[in-house]
Every structure is written in C-alpha cells, then in structure tokens.
Amino acid sequence: MEQTVKNPADGTSAYNFAYLDEQTKRMIRRALLKAVAIPGYQVPFAGREMPMPYGWGTGGVQVTAAVIGPNDTLKVIDQGADDTTNAVSIRQFFAKTAQVATTEKTAEASIIQTRHRIPEKELREDQVLVYQVPIPEPLRFLEPRETETRKMHALEEYGLMHVKLYEDIARHGHIATTYAYPVMVDDRYVMDPSPTPKFDNPKMNDMAALQLFGAGREKRIYALPPYTKVKSLDFDDHPFEVQTWEDECGMCGARDSYLDEVILDDQGNRMFVCSDTDYCAERQEAGHRGPQHHDQPLSNSKREKAAE
Amino acid sequence: MYVAVKGGERAINNAHKLLAEQRRGDKDIAEIETDQIEQQLSLSVTRVMAEGSLYDRDLAALAIKQARGDLIEAIFLMRAYRTTLPRFAFSKPIKTAEMDISRRISATFKDLPGGQILGPTFDYTHRLLDFTLMANGEAPAEAPQGEQPVDENMPRVLDDILNYEGLIQDEPTPVDDDAPVADLTREPVKFPAGRDLRLQNLSRGDEGFVLALGYSTQRGYANSHAFVGEIRYGTVSVEIEPEELGFAIDIGDIELTECETVNKFKGSKTKLPQFTRGYGLVFGQNERKSISMALVDRAMRANEMGEQIMGPAQDSEFVMEHSDNVQSTGFVEHIKLPHYVDFQGELELVRRMRTEVEERLAKRDAEDGISHPKAAE
Amino acid sequence: MNLQTSELLPGFDHAAFDSNAVFRALLDAMSRPGRIYDLPVNISAPDGLNAAATATLLAMADMDTTVWLSKSCSTKAAGDHLKFHCGCPISTDVKQADFAVARISDDLSFVTDLAVGNAEYPDQSATLILMVDEISDSPSMTLKGPGIKDTHSLAIKNLPESFHRWRADNHHLFPCGVDVIFASPTQIAALSRTTRIEVN
Numbered sequence: 001m002e003q004t005v006k007n008p009a010d011g012t013s014a015y016n017f018a019y020l021d022e023q024t025k026r027m028i029r030r031a032l033l034k035a036v037a038i039p040g041y042q043v044p045f046a047g048r049e050m051p052m053p054y055g056w057g058t059g060g061v062q063v064t065a066a067v068i069g070p071n072d073t074l075k076v077i078d079q080g081a082d083d084t085t086n087a088v089s090i091r092q093f094f095a096k097t098a099q100v101a102t103t104e105k106t107a108e109a110s111i112i113q114t115r116h117r118i119p120e121k122e123l124r125e126d127q128v129l130v131y132q133v134p135i136p137e138p139l140r141f142l143e144p145r146e147t148e149t150r151k152m153h154a155l156e157e158y159g160l161m162h163v164k165l166y167e168d169i170a171r172h173g174h175i176a177t178t179y180a181y182p183v184m185v186d187d188r189y190v191m192d193p194s195p196t197p198k199f200d201n202p203k204m205n206d207m208a209a210l211q212l213f214g215a216g217r218e219k220r221i222y223a224l225p226p227y228t229k230v231k232s233l234d235f236d237d238h239p240f241e242v243q244t245w246e247d248e249c250g251m252c253g254a255r256d257s258y259l260d261e262v263i264l265d266d267q268g269n270r271m272f273v274c275s276d277t278d279y280c281a282e283r284q285e286a287g288h289r290g291p292q293h294h295d296q297p298l299s300n301s302k303r304e305k306a307a308e
Numbered sequence: 309m310y311v312a313v314k315g316g317e318r319a320i321n322n323a324h325k326l327l328a329e330q331r332r333g334d335k336d337i338a339e340i341e342t343d344q345i346e347q348q349l350s351l352s353v354t355r356v357m358a359e360g361s362l363y364d365r366d367l368a369a370l371a372i373k374q375a376r377g378d379l380i381e382a383i384f385l386m387r388a389y390r391t392t393l394p395r396f397a398f399s400k401p402i403k404t405a406e407m408d409i410s411r412r413i414s415a416t417f418k419d420l421p422g423g424q425i426l427g428p429t430f431d432y433t434h435r436l437l438d439f440t441l442m443a444n445g446e447a448p449a450e451a452p453q454g455e456q457p458v459d460e461n462m463p464r465v466l467d468d469i470l471n472y473e474g475l476i477q478d479e480p481t482p483v484d485d486d487a488p489v490a491d492l493t494r495e496p497v498k499f500p501a502g503r504d505l506r507l508q509n510l511s512r513g514d515e516g517f518v519l520a521l522g523y524s525t526q527r528g529y530a531n532s533h534a535f536v537g538e539i540r541y542g543t544v545s546v547e548i549e550p551e552e553l554g555f556a557i558d559i560g561d562i563e564l565t566e567c568e569t570v571n572k573f574k575g576s577k578t579k580l581p582q583f584t585r586g587y588g589l590v591f592g593q594n595e596r597k598s599i600s601m602a603l604v605d606r607a608m609r610a611n612e613m614g615e616q617i618m619g620p621a622q623d624s625e626f627v628m629e630h631s632d633n634v635q636s637t638g639f640v641e642h643i644k645l646p647h648y649v650d651f652q653g654e655l656e657l658v659r660r661m662r663t664e665v666e667e668r669l670a671k672r673d674a675e676d677g678i679s680h681p682k683a684a685e
Numbered sequence: 686m687n688l689q690t691s692e693l694l695p696g697f698d699h700a701a702f703d704s705n706a707v708f709r710a711l712l713d714a715m716s717r718p719g720r721i722y723d724l725p726v727n728i729s730a731p732d733g734l735n736a737a738a739t740a741t742l743l744a745m746a747d748m749d750t751t752v753w754l755s756k757s758c759s760t761k762a763a764g765d766h767l768k769f770h771c772g773c774p775i776s777t778d779v780k781q782a783d784f785a786v787a788r789i790s791d792d793l794s795f796v797t798d799l800a801v802g803n804a805e806y807p808d809q810s811a812t813l814i815l816m817v818d819e820i821s822d823s824p825s826m827t828l829k830g831p832g833i834k835d836t837h838s839l840a841i842k843n844l845p846e847s848f849h850r851w852r853a854d855n856h857h858l859f860p861c862g863v864d865v866i867f868a869s870p871t872q873i874a875a876l877s878r879t880t881r882i883e884v885n
Contacts, residue, residue, distance in 0.1 A: 015392060016392075019392075021392065021394065024391075044496035044498070045496055046493070046494050046495050046496050047496075048391045048493075049384075049387040049388050049390065049391045049634065050388065050391070051388040053384070053634075053637065053638035053641065053642065054634060054635045054637075054638030054639055054642075055638040055639035055640075055641065055642030055645075056638060056642050056645065058638075078645070078646060079646050079647075079648055079649045080649060083316040083317070084316060084646055085316050085319070085320055085645075085646075086645055086646075087316070088316040088317045088320055089320060092317070115645075116647070116649045116650060117649055134639070134642070145499075145625055146499055146625065146629075147499045147500070147625060172661055173661075173664060176657060176661075178650070178653030178654055178656070178657050179649070179650040179653050179654075180650075195647075195650050196649075197649055197650060197652070197653045198653070199653070217635050217638060217639055219496050219497075243653060243656050245656075258649065258652075259652070260648055260649065260652055261652055261655065275649050275652075
C-alpha cells in the first residue's frame, strides 16, 4: 500500500517537515535541552500519538523528528541491522516526511536511531545517537508506581537496585541481567540504557557523540551529553563484565563484536555473525573472512557434509 | 555457506499489498461504502470517535473500513490523525442539562419529573438472531412519535431532585467557565492526578478495560454500591468563544451519553449522611461505557472520601496507566518485533549457568566417589 | 491586539528549517558547555534584544512558555515581536519565567528568584538567556563536567563576580538549578547546571 504524505485534493504536503507540527517539536526540544542539562534524569514530555504503534519506536521517532534537519543523514538500526523490518519502516518514514538522505553506513550518518544496539564503530562528536526506549524507568520492575520511583530518584535511594543485583549473585553466582543493565550517570542518576545488551554499556561511557533517549508510550526523554561518566552498577567482589564468545563471526572473522547466533539446521548446528551489519560488511570489504564466508574454501568436515 | 536474509523493504511493501487485497475481500461482493458504515454500524463509529478522542463520523467510518473492522486499529488511525490537527480553541463547557434528549432513564425512582424515556435501546430485545436481516434486509417500519414532547429542560435526577433535599454530595459547577482544564494529550500526566484528568482518561479509555474495572467494583474490589441515578443520551451543542469576537458561537452538535450514579452514603455522628456520586460521559450512545466509567470514577475518589484502597479500580495510577488501548496494544504487540540481540545475551547466560552447575555437581560427585552410569539413550 | 503588522520585523524565513538550525546550535551548546557556536541564521532583532537571543526565543518559546524580560530588554518592540512571533505570555514576575532574558550590564540580582525545579521534577526550572557583547575561548574560566572532555576554556566579556557566586550556589543545588545561555550578537554558548567553573 503506497502511503502518501500529499493531500490528494490539492497536491500540497499534508504534513509538516518531519511529520510533527512546530509546536510539538518545540515542546520536545525544550525537554531535550533539560535532559542534557540533567544527565540521566527522565524528563516528562507530552508525547504525541505517532503513526506507528507504541512500543515500536515512537519515542525515538519523536526525538529524531525534533532533532533532524534537511542537511542530516539518517541511519536506522534495529538489533544492529539496517534491514530489519522496523528499521526499514522508520527509515522510510523519515525519507518520506523529511526527504532527508539515509545511509546504512555508520560513518556517514549524522543521526543514528537505534533499537537494542550501539554501533561497534566508535561514534564521533558530530553524530547523535537516538535510542528507542520501551521502559525508561530502571526501577520499574522493583517498584511499579511512578509516584514511588520518582521519590527514589529524588532521594538517590538506589539500595533496592543493589539488593536485586546482589540477590542474583547469591542465587546464581553472578548478576543475571544481560540487557537493559542499569548504569549510574555522572555519580547521580541510575539510568536504563534501553534494552541494549550489557556488551554495549562500556561504549556509553565518555562517548564523543550526544546520546538521546525517547520513550513514547511512557512519555519520557533523557540524555547523556558527550564525555559523560556512565558506570554499570556492580560490586567490588563482582565487577561488571561483558559477554564474550568463543566463536568468531562466520562472515568477517571479528572477535570483538557482538555476535548473533544463527541456527543452521535442527541438529544443533549453528554459526555466529556480527549483529552490526555495517561493521561486518565493512570488514568483509577490507578483506576479512570468517570460516563460513561463501568465498572461503570449504573445510574438510564441510566438504564431507556437502558430498552427502 | 551462509547468506544473510536481505530485502526487508520489498517484503514490507508486498505485505502491505496483501493486506490491502485481504481488506477488500472477494471482489464479486460489492465494496462497503464509508457512508454505509457511518449509518449502519453507528455504534462502532461512535466507539471509534470516543476512544480516538476525535468527533468526526466520516473519518471514523473511514478508519473502520481501512482497519477491516478492527476497532482498536481504527481508534489508532483516528488518534494518529488527531495528533496532526492544530488546536484552534477550547470549547465552553457543554451543557448536558440542555441536552436534546433521545433517551433518559433513572433506576432510583419509578416515576419522576420528565418521565422515563426509553428511546432506542437493546435493553428489552430478545437476543435472537434476526434472519430476515440476512435474507433481504427489509426496511423496518417507522417508529411512532410519542404523544407528548420531551421536556426541553429535562430535570437532572441528582442535581435537581436529590440535591433538593441535600441528600447527595454537592458538586458545584466551576464558577469560572474559562477555568483551565487538564488535557493529557497536551501535558505529561503527573500523579496524583486531578479528577478532570482521570475523567478524560476514562472517557477515552478502552471500553473493555473500563467495563471490567467497573464490574470488579461490584464484586467487592471496592466498596461503592452504585445505583444509576440517571442516564441520558442525546445531542448537545458545542460552543467556542473566539478571542476576536468576545462572544460564544455554536460550532455544531455532538451525541453524548451521560451517566450519574448514586453511591453508598457517607456521614458520621455529627455529619448528616449523604449519598456520593460517580460520573460518566462518552461520545455517542454507549451506556455500557458511561455506567462503567461512573463506577470507576467513584472508585477512584477513594482518597477524597477517606476510603481504604482495596481494589485496582480505586488505584488511579494503575487505572490511568493501563486504560489506553492504543498504548497497551502497541506495547503488548511489540514483543513480536525482533529481540534476538537480547535473547542472545540470555542464551549465553543460561548456557554458562548450566555449565557451571554441571561442573559443580560433577566435582561434588567426584569428591563423594559417586559415578553415574550413563542412562541408556 | 492593535499591532500594526507593518511595524513588525520578520521572524524566521523558514519556520521549520530555521528553528531546527537554531535548536541544533542550542542543543550542541547545552550538550558541550562552554563551546561557542555561530548563530546559524540571519535574523533581525527588535530594539531591546540581540539577534542570538531573538533567534533562541523564536526557536524555543511559544504559548506554553512564560518569558520574563529585564528592564533594559522589555521594550515595546521586543514585547510586540515576541507576542507576534512566539505567542508567548510575557510576565513581570521573574518566578514565573521559563525563559528569563537579561543583558550582562543589568542588575542581575533577579537570578536568585528564578525557578530551580524541585527534587522530583528538577526540569521545572528556568533558563537564563544572558545577552553579552563577546564570547571567546580565552582561559578566564576553566569548565569541567558532563559534555566536556577534560577541561574547556571560556571567557565572557564583563561577566561580574556576582554571577560566579550565584553559579557556584546554583551548581550545588543539582539536580535542581538554572541553565544559562550566553547570547552575543552572533554567537551562542551555554552553561549547564552540571558545569563546574574555576575562575582563573
């Protein structure tokens, strides 16, 4: 179904640049300025209904719509990939409503909207990373009431969070949180990094790029200015650590990137590939090869398999 | 060899084409017109307007057609369109006392000034499928006119009748018609929320959710024992007062259902006992929603009445955070979006923890000198 | 209103693009305290305001924000201009201000009356737009804090000592506090409430 942003009656544009009206953008922009001034604090904003469902990136889309200008180049990723369905849909939305340039290359983007990943390539000062956030409140699963969690942030009362993490250690021997792993921002606010894997947490610390977070359904905006201290919560005897893999990326051979598991058959055979598709493609272009790349010679065991 | 799946863009476009095809259905069957929906599925239309927070029958009919009759999807379409509309003015408070009445009943008095006006209602129909509607859709005979005209200033059961004796909690209308009213579509909601915000939230809240909560108050998850003091359904005019004119002008009529409940009384040894009240107001004819809304409104006044909170309907933060079906459907359904990056983290952790436990058990068994014979496979 | 629109100066050439460009400069400035950004648009300022302050208000203020103007800023031209282009209420009560506008040569004692928010909602605070003659990166102040890699130098011509005392107190209120936007005729720089200042 071709969706149009032109008014069929007179051919004029039915919507403003980047969809939102200017008054809504100003409201979001004011919230953004407050958010960067109070790093990690969740600023309430009067989130609007967007033409995509709540939970599908409406917060990120509103932040991007308020920030994007005609000279920007936008990249949208979901799970690290540019070609996942929701990333495609959001990229098309801005290509249509703001006629901006889009790219799949991390290095070429001035704004990167993301769901669940931070690109592997180090971001620069002239880039903005916009996160889509489902539940902005890191304390929500410990205390469902906003009236209570707001007080806890006001009083810097984060004991409950430490108790929860410590209970994990007592039960499992380590902290059993693998994504949306809470961070402490500039020694003041505990913040939800959005459901990125904890592998990405260290990238948030001291990042050169501005990081903006939008939660549409929960109507909250928060931010990390560049070069801000972001520390994953941990304990002296159980320091924070990230996921590691014994395998390398099957396509580009990377050992330093976040790997997705790909199921090859129903016999338990699997391989690993970079979740960041641009990172992987760039490495392949530079000549790096993993064992499952199609121009790699088949190993003996595979040759036997192929002959079967 | 592995080739990553590509082509999300083409797949999406093709999925949209298939959706459009399915919406149209069998092309040998005449296409449904939006004016047929507007006229003949009018209760769907008013529900979509109510929960979409936009009073436009034609757009609601279009939304229902486009959504293939999925009313929550239609409500979502209305909301997304509503966001883009500029706000020209705030209306003056509507006057339901001056409603052009189609139906008005009271459960608290057998007969009362203004009378019981049944109007169009399913209430006493026998729920038997009417196969003539399927066979030939015969046009129904015209309903006869009543002998007496309906009272133009229909007395209100709670304000004009019960309040006359001081038997009911007084709810003074604001002195200032232009006093600001909260609007959750313009400002972020903060808790505890005022009654204006709570009522707005309920009025555009999901009918099923408000119904279930209202029902729960009747089953002991709140203690408010309600009677329907009055339900009235009809049309009222909406007025705005443009700055440059300085006087109000009528911009059109809307259909509304209003319900006021009379609830369990309060009082003490020194204070005269008095009935309390709940209020419901919704676009179109929707008695189910307006009664439920009044029940939940009354339940949410627990703090104001000094009542103990014993059920979810009394917990306004809980009610308000979960009543919106556009929000809930989005978030519930979003878990079908890819989550494989997070799931990968969980996979890795579960495998690692299993290995750790297995190693621990093996070590303990080795120390105890136990060997496990392998189970036959 | 009995404004003669013919007396009014124009606002932005392109509402969406120009307000976006000005906002991006403000967002960069607030995210990187002390860095100096050129005003990205050409705009005429009414008597009482300068171009950067005018552009900031046109980009950020509207019917939902209250603006307070210091005595030297609150000319009829400035009031008319803001009312026409922003539709913002202009208050004489500094406590109500979302944006307070003053000139560096003004009596700045009003700053202690600006809203600082509260512990639960520290965002409910005012932003001070201070019109200055010149912003430079000579090392009269050394800034540290979020948004700043190591340290950053900033100099504001004629910044009074009282400003620094107020800023030090303001910093201690964190997370409450007032954020400051310095607006020279052609440039913008900001101090977030998080910024620690050493006066050299």
